[in-house]
Amino acid sequence: MESVDRRLLVTGGAGFIGSHVVEAALADGWTVAVLDDLSSGRRAHVPSGVAFYEIDVRDAGGVQAAVRDFSPTVISHQAAQASVSVSVRDPLLDAEINIRGGLHILEAARTNKVHRIVFASTGGAIYGEVSSGAADECTPERPYSPYATSKFAFERYMETYRQQYGLQAISLRYANVYGPRQNPHGEAGVVAIFLQHLRKGEPLQINARQTLGDDGCLRDYVYVADVARANLAAARGDTPALLNVGTGQSTSTRALAEALAKEVGVTPILTSALPRPGDLKRSVLDSTLASSLLGTPTSLDAGLRQLVLWSELEDAAQTNF
Known part of the structure; x- marks a missing residue:
């Protein structure tokens, strides 16, 4: 581990993954701040005593001011447009947040002499179709959706900033992340969506992999605490510049639904739908x-x-409150 002042700014730190990174960093002795526009995150997810900047990453001046004020040594960049479906419908919005917003973070890091940036990239999308086996860090990138393309483009920008300006950059390529605080109301996060439906007695929709009625797409589901642990290791400089964060295990949507229903203690009602674009x-x-x-x-x-x-x-807790 490198010796570096432990000041961590987490973009998207009021959101699902970011809030777990914040908690893990605090437990590890870091001084932490959060930058989040609260479009999907919640202020209640930010622990008391943690500096909070309510700023959209698309606001270049706001990002610069926050980074200058907090003076982080490391930035954990979790803020993103995170839905493949949204990226297919609106690729300009996806690029505006994930590329242009990301560049605002990089520029603020460069001009304020940030030591390292850790980026929440995607392994679940960036490698494209993995027809057999599992994609390792040497697998060629084949981004299929605008979301995957924007994440890969930002990885390339990070490498450019490393070469041109000496900014240390680490990309963590996540599998499909699930766990506490995941938003069940968006289009990303099938585990959270399924859990909400199960607890309400509602049917679970299995989007087909190829043919209507099949078991659905095959995914690698990784628990959010493992992702937070990877972020802290990267922030300390204890990982290579590129790291997959997953499990290597393949699970169909139907198998996921049945496993989650078993934990809830109910029999799931499953419906079938056509494949989703992207x-x-x-x-x-x-x-x-x-x-x-x-x-x-x-x-x-x-x-x-x-x-x-x-x-x-x-x-x-909510019932007692």
């Missing part, structure tokens, strides 16, 4: 390198169990 048929990451650095990832069954327990505790 969806990959199969995406699985080889995370051997991450496992060697961070330990064995959380199994899907264990992660779903923790998620369901958290949701029950949340419901109980």
Whole structure:
């Protein structure tokens, strides 16, 4: 681990993954600040005592002011347009947030002498179709959706900033992340969506992989605590410049629905739908390198169990309140 002043700015730190990064960093002794526009995140997710900047990454002046004020040594860039479906419908919006907004972060890092940036990239989309086996860090990138393309483009910008300005840059390519605080009201996050429907007794829609009625797309589901742990290792400089963060295990949408329903204790009502535009048929990451650095990832069954327990505790707390 490098010796570096431990001041971490987390963009998107009021959101799903970002809030877990914030908590992990605080537990690890970092001084932490959050930059978030609260378009999908919640102010309540930011712990008391953590500096908070309500700023959209598309606001160049606001980003510069926040970075200058907090003076981070490391930026964890989690803020993003994170829906493949939205990117297919509106690629300009996707690029405005993920590329132009990202460049505002890079420029603020460069001009304020930030030591390192850790980027929430996507392995679940950037490698394209993984017809067999699992994609490792040497697998050629084949972005299929505007979302994957914007993430890959920002990785290239980071490499340019490393070469031109000496900014250390680490890309973490996530598989499909799930866990507590994931938003069930958007279009990303099938686990959160399924959990909400199950608890309401509503049917779960299985979007087909190829043919209506099949088991759905195959994905690698990684628990959010494992992702937060990877971010902290990267912030400390304990990872290579590119790292897959997943489990290497392939799970169909139908199998996911049945496993989650089992943890909830209900029999799921499953319906079938056609494939969604932009969806990959199969995406699985080889995370051997991450496992060697961070330990064995959380199994899907264990992660779903923790998620369901958290949701029950949340419901109980709201009822008592």
